Amino acid sequence: MMIPSFWILAIFSISMASSSTIPSLRGPGIGTNYGRYSSNLGVPEIGINYGRYGSNLPPPEALPSLVTSLSIKHVKTFDMDPRITTSFANTGISLSLCIPNDKIPLLSTNLSEADSIIRAFILPYHKTTIITSISVGNEVSLLPPFTPHLVSAVVNVHRAIKRYRLHKKIKVTTTHSLAILSRRFPPSTARFHNSIGESVLKPLVRFLQRTKSPLMVNVYPYLAYKQSFPSIPLDFALFQPVNGSKRRMYRDPYSGVAYTNLFDIMMDSVDSAVKALGLPKIPVVVSEIGWPSSGDPGEVAASLENARVFNQRLVEHLRRGEKKVTVYIFALFDEDQKTGATVEKHWGLLYGNGSKKYDLNISPPV
Numbered sequence: 001m002m003i004p005s006f007w008i009l010a011i012f013s014i015s016m017a018s019s020s021t022i023p024s025l026r027g028p029g030i031g032t033n034y035g036r037y038s039s040n041l042g043v044p045e046i047g048i049n050y051g052r053y054g055s056n057l058p059p060p061e062a063l064p065s066l067v068t069s070l071s072i073k074h075v076k077t078f079d080m081d082p083r084i085t086t087s088f089a090n091t092g093i094s095l096s097l098c099i100p101n102d103k104i105p106l107l108s109t110n111l112s113e114a115d116s117i118i119r120a121f122i123l124p125y126h127k128t129t130i131i132t133s134i135s136v137g138n139e140v141s142l143l144p145p146f147t148p149h150l151v152s153a154v155v156n157v158h159r160a161i162k163r164y165r166l167h168k169k170i171k172v173t174t175t176h177s178l179a180i181l182s183r184r185f186p187p188s189t190a191r192f193h194n195s196i197g198e199s200v201l202k203p204l205v206r207f208l209q210r211t212k213s214p215l216m217v218n219v220y221p222y223l224a225y226k227q228s229f230p231s232i233p234l235d236f237a238l239f240q241p242v243n244g245s246k247r248r249m250y251r252d253p254y255s256g257v258a259y260t261n262l263f264d265i266m267m268d269s270v271d272s273a274v275k276a277l278g279l280p281k282i283p284v285v286v287s288e289i290g291w292p293s294s295g296d297p298g299e300v301a302a303s304l305e306n307a308r309v310f311n312q313r314l315v316e317h318l319r320r321g322e323k324k325v326t327v328y329i330f331a332l333f334d335e336d337q338k339t340g341a342t343v344e345k346h347w348g349l350l351y352g353n354g355s356k357k358y359d360l361n362i363s364p365p366v
Contacts, residue, residue, distance in 0.1 A: 046315060046362050047074030047096070047328040048349070049288055050084070053335040056352040060087040066354055067093055067332070071363040076287065076328045078138060080121040089128040096287075096328070097121070098135040098175070099157065101146060107136065107156050108149035114160035126166060133171045134161070135216060135287070141180050141196055150174060151203050158211060171213035174204070175287045178219060178266065181273055188255035190269035191276050202277045209282055214326075217270055218288035221262040221310070225301065234301055237262045238291075239313035242320070261317070263289075267325075289314065290330035293357055295343035302343050308358040311349070315362055 048067060058066065060083045067075055068091075076096040077084060088095055099107070099117060106113050122131060136154045140146035158172040178184065180201065182193040192201050208215055225237040233248055239261045240247045250259045252268075259265050270284055291310035295302030311329060318325055334348035334357075350356055 045074055045326040047076055048072050049076045049328050049331040051331045051335050053337040054333055054352045055336055057333055058354045060084045063087055064091045064093060085125045085129050094130040094132045096133045098138055101137045101140050104137050104146045104153045105149045108152035111156050114156040118160040131170050135173055135175045138175045139177045141176050147200055150200060173208060173213045173216050175216045181269055184269035186252045186254055187265050187268035188252050188272050190272040192273045205274055205279050205282055214283045214285040216285045216287040219266050219286050222291050224262060238310050239317050286327040288330040289327050290347045292343045292346045294346040296341055299343060304358060311360055
């Protein structure tokens with residue numbers, strides 16, 4: 001995950017000062033408006049990210065039963081390991097796979113390399129394992145070694161998939177962090193970075209629209225909250241209780257849309273940035289989202305209870321909303337071998353040994 005830059009602090013420090021604490025939000029456009037972000041799904045889909053930077057993780061063969069125990073039917077990986085793909089054969093659980101970043105430069109100029117990846121990692125497995133999408137790289141949109149090659153690489157992988165007539169079954173896209181936005185607040189004024197807006201994201205989004213593929217974005221309210229502390233109230237980042245006697249609200253001064261949580265603001269920022277490129281709406285899949293259960297001393301918001309509350313309220317929010325968005329919770333396991341801050345190691349719904357950290361009700365209501 002890519003941590004947002006410092007500018008978010010200044011923006012929220014000014015703008016969130018206009019938030020108000022009001023009685024239960026009723027009336028036109030309040031409490032029923034879940035943002036304007038795009039989705040064309042009939043039901044909200046809850047998936048899970050499977051990262052592998054752990055010293056004691058269960059073997060791939062154990063994954064289907066662990067995922068099923070969480071009532072999850074969609075898994076997103078960060079590679080194309082055949083052992084993992086095979087482990088989900090005939091389970092009814094779908095996979096979203098990822099081509100490693102270092103393959104992107106070659107893929108952009110070499111269609112045969114794309115064909116070879118499809119023949120090696122898709123064709124032997126797609127009849128027994130449900131593969132729904134392939135992400136060409138992860139969070140590379142702003143990385144100079146990959147940025148100029150990204151769109152061509154995505155297009156070539158799609159061409160290879162289409163050659164085998166799998167393009168309607170398996171969508172090709174790439175995953176972005178919200179760092180692609182140079183401005184994200186107020187959400188109606190959000191813009192992509194000038195360095196990639198016209199040259200990378202505009203042709204990419206056009207390609208995704210043409211191939212009916214989603215725009216995949218990693219959305220982390222925790223990181224926005226942390227970088228902007230104390231400007232964003234914690235309950236606003238954690239999805240305030242719907243039946244609370246008092247709820248915070250932020251109203252976008254330009255669109256008039258009322259927001260009661262940070263997630264919808266972040267989603268609408270992406271939607272507005274796409275619109276600013278002169279492009280129509282595109283379905284957005286939240287490729288990563290979650291809340292850490294532990295962190296360094298002083299990171300009091302990173303707690304087991306807050307992680308449970310955030311993820312449970314996220315699920316409930318998606319079920320209530322008008323927009324049926326697919327999200328992949330980050331992550332299936334804690335990953336004790338991740339580098340960086342302590343908080344990076346503690347995003348899992350499960351401990352490394354496969355035991356649950358807390359109860360989470362993901363099953364749709366009967």
